[in-house]
């Protein structure tokens with residue numbers, strides 16, 4: 001079965017490589033003024049990942065605390081929560097649960113003029129008190 005996705009820029013992609021770097025990095029760039037972590041180094045790390053990501057797995061995104069709910073401590077310094085907006089996804093269903101109505105996109109939904117997301121997504125949160133240790137862990141995660 002051959003399946004291709006056409007991005008808004010006109011480029012065709014196979015589903016396995018559907019993140020359009022050119023379009024998505026521009027869309028992230030336009031949103032840079034809309035958020036801040038409050039830390040310059042962390043802002044730059046996130047912006048750099050959004051600028052250079054070739055897949056969604058290389059992407060770091062700032063999640064504002066207001067976009068989390070049901071925060072629950074599961075260990076000292078470790079929490080679980082529900083990310084209301086959720087991570088990016090390359091597909092959506094017209095009728096949830098009906099795989100026949102799945103549509104694939106290059107993560108950007110041209111109809112909704114926003115990214116496709118999997119809302120109400122359960123996430124783990126790790127508390128850091130030492131910022132250099134945090135940066136080292138994030139950078140190592142980004143490299144591997």
Ligand SMILES: [Zn+2]
Pocket residue numbers: 007008009010011020022023024106
């Ligand atoms: Zn594109």
